[in-house]
Amino acid sequence: MLKSVALIVTTAALAVFSSAQAQTETAAAPPNDAQIAQIVLTADTVDVDYGHLAVKKTNNPEVKAFAETMIRDHTAVNEKATALAKKLGMTPEASATSKSLKSNGHTELKKLKTLSGAEFDKAYVDNEVAYHTSVIGALDTVLLPNAKNAELKSLLESGRPIFVSHLEHAKMIQKSLNK
Numbered sequence: 001m002l003k004s005v006a007l008i009v010t011t012a013a014l015a016v017f018s019s020a021q022a023q024t025e026t027a028a029a030p031p032n033d034a035q036i037a038q039i040v041l042t043a044d045t046v047d048v049d050y051g052h053l054a055v056k057k058t059n060n061p062e063v064k065a066f067a068e069t070m071i072r073d074h075t076a077v078n079e080k081a082t083a084l085a086k087k088l089g090m091t092p093e094a095s096a097t098s099k100s101l102k103s104n105g106h107t108e109l110k111k112l113k114t115l116s117g118a119e120f121d122k123a124y125v126d127n128e129v130a131y132h133t134s135v136i137g138a139l140d141t142v143l144l145p146n147a148k149n150a151e152l153k154s155l156l157e158s159g160r161p162i163f164v165s166h167l168e169h170a171k172m173i174q175k176s177l178n179k
Helices: 002-016 020-028 033-057 061-088 096-113 117-146 150-177
Strands: none
Touching (some): 033 096, 033 150, 061 117, 061 150, 096 117, 117 150
């Protein structure tokens, strides 16, 4: 479960920093718990989509294994986030941040689809490094300070070590691809 919780934080953090529009919205009106829940669901779906594409396109066993991990973990996170929202009687709420994340995810996916071989692998892994790097800052500066529900906040706090681990894994692959 800890792994799943971490991914909730990871994806939500990326969503918060997905665009200048999202950052402006966050500064003007910090996300509420229902918006954080939608950010989580949207961001996980985007990363699952990236992972499915990577599994199809890569011939690199390390990249493929990482993509399979992202699919498995982010799918599990969506299940956990949905269950928590249901338990809390919360309906996830779209915001400029979640809408921007979805749009940016589609744009990045289109770019990745045009690539192949080593060029694809590098672009996919670079994207994953950036994705997970954004998480740590967003968790500390946006998500945790704005989560009002104690269970949601606890869930976010408990995930930090996992997304740090995901980031380190992605960086390791990135380094091996740059040799």
